[in-house]
Every structure is written in C-alpha cells, then in structure tokens.
Amino acid sequence: MAAGLQTRPAAQPANDRVVYPLAMNRSRALLLCALVSAAATAARAQAPAVPDAAFYAVAYVETASAAARDAAAALRSYREATLKQDGCAAVDTFDQIGRPGHWVIVETWRDQKP
Numbered sequence: 001m002a003a004g005l006q007t008r009p010a011a012q013p014a015n016d017r018v019v020y021p022l023a024m025n026r027s028r029a030l031l032l033c034a035l036v037s038a039a040a041t042a043a044r045a046q047a048p049a050v051p052d053a054a055f056y057a058v059a060y061v062e063t064a065s066a067a068a069r070d071a072a073a074a075l076r077s078y079r080e081a082t083l084k085q086d087g088c089a090a091v092d093t094f095d096q097i098g099r100p101g102h103w104v105i106v107e108t109w110r111d112q113k114p
Helices: 024-045 065-084
Strands: 054-063 089-094 101-107
Touching: 024 054, 065 089
Parallel strands: none
Antiparallel strands: 054 101, 089 101
C-alpha cells in the first residue's frame, strides 16, 4: 500500500471516534450534495408554478451633484410616504457608487391596482 493512502487510521483516538482520510470524507460530501440536489430538483418539478402577483416599479432619478444631499432627504421622505400607501410591500432606494446624484428606486406592490 502506498504511503498516505490508508483506509483506516493508524491509531484510534482517545474518544473512540474513528477518523477516516480526507478522500473518504470528500466522497461522502459529494454524494450528499448529489442526493440533496436531486431531491430539490424533484421537489421543484412536482410543485405547481404559482404566478407572482406582485407588481414591481423601477425609476431612475438624477440630480446635480451639488444637490445630492437634498435629493437624498427628499427620497427618504418619498419612501416613508409610499410605504404608508395601501398595497405597498417595499420601497428600496439605491445610490450609485462614485456618481453622486444618481439613484434607482424599486417599489414592490402586492398587486397592480390603479
């Protein structure tokens, strides 16, 4: 047998736990990943598709760099007021790194009501 390719440990640890070489643990981990992946795929294939009733609105806002601080305060006020509206699930604002005065607003509504 080649050095380093043993199938059992040379000595049993004091707590009677058998330690196997890394290759055996890796193969068990790969087998476990394959089984979990197959089970998840089968569950996904059996579940009926539920349409997403949510409505998403995306807006891009640009202001002058000098007005970025005031615009950020206005967007916070807009976010707080919009979240209070019936049907609003979320309002997220994102500012672009390195470009002051450029934002994206993503609104999530439970459904598309007029």
